[in-house]
Amino acid sequence: MSVEINEILKALSNPTRRAILQWLREPEKHFPPQPLDMEEYGVCVGRIQEKAGLSQSTTSLYLANLQRANLVSSQRHGQWTYYKRENQTIQDFVRALEQSL
Secondary structure (H helix, E strand, C coil), X not given: CCCCHHHHHHHHCCHHHHHHHHHHHCHHHHCCCCCCCHHHHCXXXXXXXXXXXXXXXXXXXXXXXXXXXXXXXXXXXXXXXXXXXXXXXXXXXXXXXXXXX
């Protein structure tokens, strides 16, 4: 897998985006229960917005940045969008960064 180090570093430059990734690492610990399984489907964007304390548009922008860097993926279920971490990308990024420095 090819990792875009610069794109990932840009996404990680914001502390709230890093916090979202941290929360999604253990979603049951950081978010209230929801109808769909968090491990399988991810966390509803509304729950992420509430926890981050941001507007809907800012939350969507932050999640789009993370998704563009392939750090999260999204799934639509009905009218809701769910986000989860892409752990393989994160592991590949850490390895690529280690090799490049």
